[in-house]
Amino acid sequence: MIPRSFEYLRPSTLQEAVQLLDKYEESKILAGGQSLIALMKLRLASPKYIIDITRIPGLSYVKEEGNKILIGPLTTHDTVENSPIIRNKCPILSEAASRIGDQQIRNRGTIAGTLCHADPSADVPTTFLALDGEVVAMGKDGERVIKAKDFFQDFFTTALNPNEVVKEVRVPVLPPKTGTAYIKHARREGDFAIVAVAAIITLDENNVCKSASISLGSVGPTPLRAVEVENALVGKKLTDEVIVAASELADRGISPPSDIHGSAEYRAEMAKVFTKRAIRLALSRIGG
Amino acid sequence: MTEALLSKEIPVPRKWVGTPIKAKEFPRLITGQGRYVDDIKIPNMLYAALLRSPYAHAKIKRIDTSKAEKLPGVVAIVTQEDVLKYCKPYPQIVPPPADKLLDYCIAVDKVRFAGEPVAAVAATERAIAEDACELIEVEYEPLPPVMDAEEALKPDAPLVHEEVGTNLVWHEVFDYGDVDKAFAEADKVISLKLHHHRYGGAPTETHAVVADYDKGTGVLTIYCNNQMPMFCMALIGLSFNMPTDKIRIITPDIGGGFGSKILSYTYMMLISILAMKAGRPVKWMEDRRENLASGTHCNEATFYVEAAVKKDGTILGIKAKTLHDVGAYLRYEPVGALLWIQVSSGPYRFKNLRMDVNAIVTNKGPVAPIRGYGRIQHLWMLERTVEQVARQLGLDPIEVKLKNYVRPEEMPYVSPSGATYDSGDYPTALKKALQMINYDEWRRKQPELWRQGRFVGIGAALFQDSGTNNFAQVRLIYKNNPFSGNSRMAEMWMDEFGRIIVAVGSNPHGQCHETVVSQVVADVFGVTPDDVFVVPGFDSWVHGWTGHSGSYASQFAVSGIGAVLGAAKRLREKIATIAAHMLKAKPEDLEFKEGKVCVKGTDRCVAFWQVANLAYRNNLELPEGVEPGLRVIYTWKAPFKLPDLEKKTVNATLTYSYQAHACVVEVDPETGKVKILDYAVVDDCGVPINPHIVEGQVHGSTMNGIAAALFEEYVYSKDTGQLLASTFMDYLFPTALEIPDIKVDHMISPSPFTELGTKGVGEGSLVPLGSIAGAIEDALSPLGVVITDSHNPPERIYRMIKEAQKKRK
Numbered sequence A: 001m002i003p004r005s006f007e008y009l010r011p012s013t014l015q016e017a018v019q020l021l022d023k024y025e026e027s028k029i030l031a032g033g034q035s036l037i038a039l040m041k042l043r044l045a046s047p048k049y050i051i052d053i054t055r056i057p058g059l060s061y062v063k064e065e066g067n068k069i070l071i072g073p074l075t076t077h078d079t080v081e082n083s084p085i086i087r088n089k090c091p092i093l094s095e096a097a098s099r100i101g102d103q104q105i106r107n108r109g110t111i112a113g114t115l116c117h118a119d120p121s122a123d124v125p126t127t128f129l130a131l132d133g134e135v136v137a138m139g140k141d142g143e144r145v146i147k148a149k150d151f152f153q154d155f156f157t158t159a160l161n162p163n164e165v166v167k168e169v170r171v172p173v174l175p176p177k178t179g180t181a182y183i184k185h186a187r188r189e190g191d192f193a194i195v196a197v198a199a200i201i202t203l204d205e206n207n208v209c210k211s212a213s214i215s216l217g218s219v220g221p222t223p224l225r226a227v228e229v230e231n232a233l234v235g236k237k238l239t240d241e242v243i244v245a246a247s248e249l250a251d252r253g254i255s256p257p258s259d260i261h262g263s264a265e266y267r268a269e270m271a272k273v274f275t276k277r278a279i280r281l282a283l284s285r286i287g288g
Numbered sequence B: 001m002t003e004a005l006l007s008k009e010i011p012v013p014r015k016w017v018g019t020p021i022k023a024k025e026f027p028r029l030i031t032g033q034g035r036y037v038d039d040i041k042i043p044n045m046l047y048a049a050l051l052r053s054p055y056a057h058a059k060i061k062r063i064d065t066s067k068a069e070k071l072p073g074v075v076a077i078v079t080q081e082d083v084l085k086y087c088k089p090y091p092q093i094v095p096p097p098a099d100k101l102l103d104y105c106i107a108v109d110k111v112r113f114a115g116e117p118v119a120a121v122a123a124t125e126r127a128i129a130e131d132a133c134e135l136i137e138v139e140y141e142p143l144p145p146v147m148d149a150e151e152a153l154k155p156d157a158p159l160v161h162e163e164v165g166t167n168l169v170w171h172e173v174f175d176y177g178d179v180d181k182a183f184a185e186a187d188k189v190i191s192l193k194l195h196h197h198r199y200g201g202a203p204t205e206t207h208a209v210v211a212d213y214d215k216g217t218g219v220l221t222i223y224c225n226n227q228m229p230m231f232c233m234a235l236i237g238l239s240f241n242m243p244t245d246k247i248r249i250i251t252p253d254i255g256g257g258f259g260s261k262i263l264s265y266t267y268m269m270l271i272s273i274l275a276m277k278a279g280r281p282v283k284w285m286e287d288r289r290e291n292l293a294s295g296t297h298c299n300e301a302t303f304y305v306e307a308a309v310k311k312d313g314t315i316l317g318i319k320a321k322t323l324h325d326v327g328a329y330l331r332y333e334p335v336g337a338l339l340w341i342q343v344s345s346g347p348y349r350f351k352n353l354r355m356d357v358n359a360i361v362t363n364k365g366p367v368a369p370i371r372g373y374g375r376i377q378h379l380w381m382l383e384r385t386v387e388q389v390a391r392q393l394g395l396d397p398i399e400v401k402l403k404n405y406v407r408p409e410e411m412p413y414v415s416p417s418g419a420t421y422d423s424g425d426y427p428t429a430l431k432k433a434l435q436m437i438n439y440d441e442w443r444r445k446q447p448e449l450w451r452q453g454r455f456v457g458i459g460a461a462l463f464q465d466s467g468t469n470n471f472a473q474v475r476l477i478y479k480n481n482p483f484s485g486n487s488r489m490a491e492m493w494m495d496e497f498g499r500i501i502v503a504v505g506s507n508p509h510g511q512c513h514e515t516v517v518s519q520v521v522a523d524v525f526g527v528t529p530d531d532v533f534v535v536p537g538f539d540s541w542v543h544g545w546t547g548h549s550g551s552y553a554s555q556f557a558v559s560g561i562g563a564v565l566g567a568a569k570r571l572r573e574k575i576a577t578i579a580a581h582m583l584k585a586k587p588e589d590l591e592f593k594e595g596k597v598c599v600k601g602t603d604r605c606v607a608f609w610q611v612a613n614l615a616y617r618n619n620l621e622l623p624e625g626v627e628p629g630l631r632v633i634y635t636w637k638a639p640f641k642l643p644d645l646e647k648k649t650v651n652a653t654l655t656y657s658y659q660a661h662a663c664v665v666e667v668d669p670e671t672g673k674v675k676i677l678d679y680a681v682v683d684d685c686g687v688p689i690n691p692h693i694v695e696g697q698v699h700g701s702t703m704n705g706i707a708a709a710l711f712e713e714y715v716y717s718k719d720t721g722q723l724l725a726s727t728f729m730d731y732l733f734p735t736a737l738e739i740p741d742i743k744v745d746h747m748i749s750p751s752p753f754t755e756l757g758t759k760g761v762g763e764g765s766l767v768p769l770g771s772i773a774g775a776i777e778d779a780l781s782p783l784g785v786v787i788t789d790s791h792n793p794p795e796r797i798y799r800m801i802k803e804a805q806k807k808r809k
């Protein structure tokens, strides 16, 4: 379990990292290494050049700007979990980060790393999709903003070009009367999800559902929005009958994989169960 | 010293035996100062990597190592050709025709499981060795794999070993009592098909070998972490073209084993061949993926069971046909298929038993003697059967168990197979465990919880941990097998300065032998455990050993300690003889205390060092006829008999520890996930030498059982034969978050067959397999779900619930 040999490069700015990415084919950014190094050790990935961005200063931060929270790419899962700004203004991201692996992994793994790795069963990508977050991508010709719904393209595949890096991650400050929940079904605490659900529910002043954002992890090649569930909630008073009926639609449009922890059929059923539970939990968390 | 000098009855005061002192090993192991095989570095050493088969079953048509050889840093490559030069096939313990089965330390002509070694590379760095493996070209002709024991028995099934001509490698019927009569007299017959899954040890330290061949002396030194290297010496000696007197085996600290490390002799030989070919020492450290794929899993077994019962739940007799899937090679098998014979009726008192036993090869990794070897499968089967007896008769499973348990007053109890249960009180232990989880309270609450849609259930089980095995039981596999009995050797000496040193030659991997030995010896010599040094690790040139030596099968507290006690008494006797001469007293008037030998009731004493001085440096003062030196060897022999080959009975094990477990679980009916709400264990391993260490073993075994019941399974693809649980992402080792708090209490039923009343405790028999299956079944009893598999992950339970609900509609 030793990677094939590679060249190690250590740029001192993100611009330089982008130049190196552009210069060398078969190059990869190294952030926390919690996905990349494992793949390299298993020899499932063998980049020829490793561009280590972890020594570049100023890439770990959490800031509030307008109605957005701006997060530096090297911000660790642990920092995301414990940031007061995220906890207060976008608690679901904190909750998702807290469910990643174990403490050692959360100390090293980064928010941009998990998004770029784009594992459909990972915790943060599913949540990021429910949040309608965005990333700022930087390439040699400048920067562009990519929306969450466009970012995840396939299993382990994003909309980033090979010579682009994620410079910043942005999520919204959630409006008042909003409740959120991120829950996952896993064999052990810290495992990748068999099914995961991120639910964000906002009520209006009459306690009618004003907006609902439900996203499912581990049921397709990317995290998926449960649009039919969302539609069945918006505009309604969220009685338990409404929630149960809406959750029954959670298997629409998904294409779950099968593995030894859950067959496709089982995942489809669990998508319904966990959607129901996530909505109930989110609703219960809406403050006055 | 003559035998006549030995008084058999030196009373051993129990000061340190029974005291929970901190283990001597803990400080070094916990602070990372243990020394393992991977810590060994020899000048000029190379590093090895193995190329393993990607196929479960395929012919090897061609192996081309030329590209790999050219890679800078590669020094030697071993393939089947080299192995055939050095090795004969391993001897087998089965009767014909399976005795023809060919097994080597590398795949020869054919690969028979995914992960089987095909080539070994030694290079100046491990990374280079791994790169070289990728450059070796192997041309395979894939064959259809056979991945299921029952499939393997079909006439058109692919043969794993053509040379045997069948996949059924061992079959025997054992008939005890009058089974037909029992079934004729039964009020009801209960039938079940059960499946015991594959899990394993997955120790923290994987297999490791450093092989160092000294051309000058012709000595091959093998550093390894094998748990019973000197038993394996028989396999190595008989198959290796190497003079055994020139093979030296060393085991340093070992990072866990659970039985899996008994099979590493194949690696010990392969890496040795590599070292001889390279002409340089070679280190090989197995990686985790290899460890999971290489086999050393537990025996997988399918049971067809029938139980003859009376209406009141009395069990009259049991018939079982068992199919053991032992994987691609026999290695230690078919012993695992036989070992139910140690616990034939489990904790129960029925007399009539017919076992139709089948050992079958498939294209899975070869199995190993994993913790609870061969007994767990059987005990779990009995437990499932007894619970189904109760449920199908409308009785309480707990009541039915209590009714059928062997009674304490019946001990020692001869079971149907002739195995004698030495002591114990099973009903009290079970009741105690139930009390610890507030059984009555949960039973009272249960109907209300069910009404609320909460599926909470209670399970309780008692398994025995039979220890100190009689090797003669393998003669029931094949009468010509040249093994019997059990033995251990210990060497002990007092050095010139009066220090006591013990060399036991065991291979502990977490059992703290250094501590318990020093406790026992301290009592014999009236010193403290800190005054006794136990030589760590094992070295076949330093430690005495017998063909039974090693650390396995729950027995050190009996066999190892038996040897230590024997040696200690011998040494004490000699010291007493010299001291008596010095003190002008009779040996029987002396007592040993605080590093001195004194005339009882007086202050006339000589210090140990003074006695030692006479023995080593001042020997003209020794009494007439006493040989100088204070060094003794003792070989302990277990009091066993040969089996009755007609009746197929054998006193298979000397001691029977047992654990009663009780638990409360809640099943999430929407997901099938099981949560343990409460867990209690009552352990009885006879006299505990160190209760602290016993408690650790009890916790470990309980965790191991919970892991097996709910998390760990070596799942193979039925179509491709690939191991699907191939990393720790899929082979789910539970963490502290999955394991509940475990309440532990103890009972002490001294063994009448051992000197200190001790019994083995290492295996503990993974009782959660029984208690959790029972608790799940109990929780789901309103739905009538029957648990038939020893492994119950969420989806399996979910499906059972859905099916039951469908049936009810």
Ligand SMILES: Cc1cc2nc3c(=O)[nH]c(=O)nc-3n(C[C@H](O)[C@H](O)[C@H](O)COP(=O)(O)OP(=O)(O)OC[C@H]3O[C@@H](n4cnc5c(N)ncnc54)[C@H](O)[C@@H]3O)c2cc1C
Residues within 6 Å of the ligand: A028, A029, A030, A031, A032, A033, A034, A035, A036, A037, A038, A073, A099, A100, A101, A102, A105, A108, A109, A110, A111, A112, A113, A114, A115, A116, A117, A121, A122, A123, A124, A164, A165, A166, A167, A190, A191, A192, A193
């Ligand atoms: C034992 C274990 C358990 C885990 N359990 C979970 C779990 O339960 N849930 C879960 O969600 N995750 C889990 N993970 C994965 C973890 O979340 C990883 O940290 C994360 O997926 C990757 O982040 P990283 O910073 O470590 O990225 P790296 O491994 O360094 O990189 C991952 C990928 O992203 C690319 N990349 C990284 N940063 C950038 C950037 N700024 N711009 C462009 N590309 C970039 C890399 O090139 C690489 O392709 C687990 C990991 C381990 C080892």
